[in-house]
Amino acid sequence: MGDTFDPDLIHSIFKLVWKRSAREEDTPVIDVEVDVGTSKKNRPTTANSSALKVSCELLRIFVIEAVQRAAIIAEAEGIEKIEPTHLERILPQLLLDF
């Protein structure tokens, strides 16, 4: 398969996002109910290893699709290098597809 993302790296990014969202949720909650449900709510979300591998695959497909689609446009223009204008052309559909 060649190059892909490191599942540990993706896991750390996930954890960072979850920590951030947990803190945003927590601050107003603490004032209202101090001891109710803290043990349950504070338990952070985790991800199992196969879920991370599938996430890596999803991101890999995203990057590859971006390059391939931009390459098609560049080729149609007869240019050997993918320039920002080529990316701009494919960007709307790419973002709709992911």
Place this chain on the structure above:
Amino acid sequence: MEKDDGDREIEKEEEDLEMAELLKDRFRLSVITIAESEAKKQSMEVSETVVACIADLAFKLTEQLAKDVEMFSQHAGRKSVNMEDVILSAHRNAHLMTLLRSFSHELKGKEPQSERKRKKYSKKDDKSLQT
């Protein structure tokens, strides 16, 4: 006390920001490797700006994916994210979903299936021996 808590919160957030930058850089490196090897396959060159843009987009996608997948697992009453949650996050794109599903089957097939197969074979062998 409250001030201390506030300071600690700010410190934590600063740490997180540093961490985020570090992760972002590592992520960018992976994107560069993937994008450049893919471009080489197409016998194309990619400008640095394009790769940087793609890296930024992919990072935002990762953050969005993290949020989605957390919500899906919570909706299912779980605290742990599994493969189905990730596949579900691609539900708008049927083709992508099929790709991820077959990838997940490959993953599943790598380890446990070999055991299952062995078990099945052994059972069959037993039956054949019995008959």
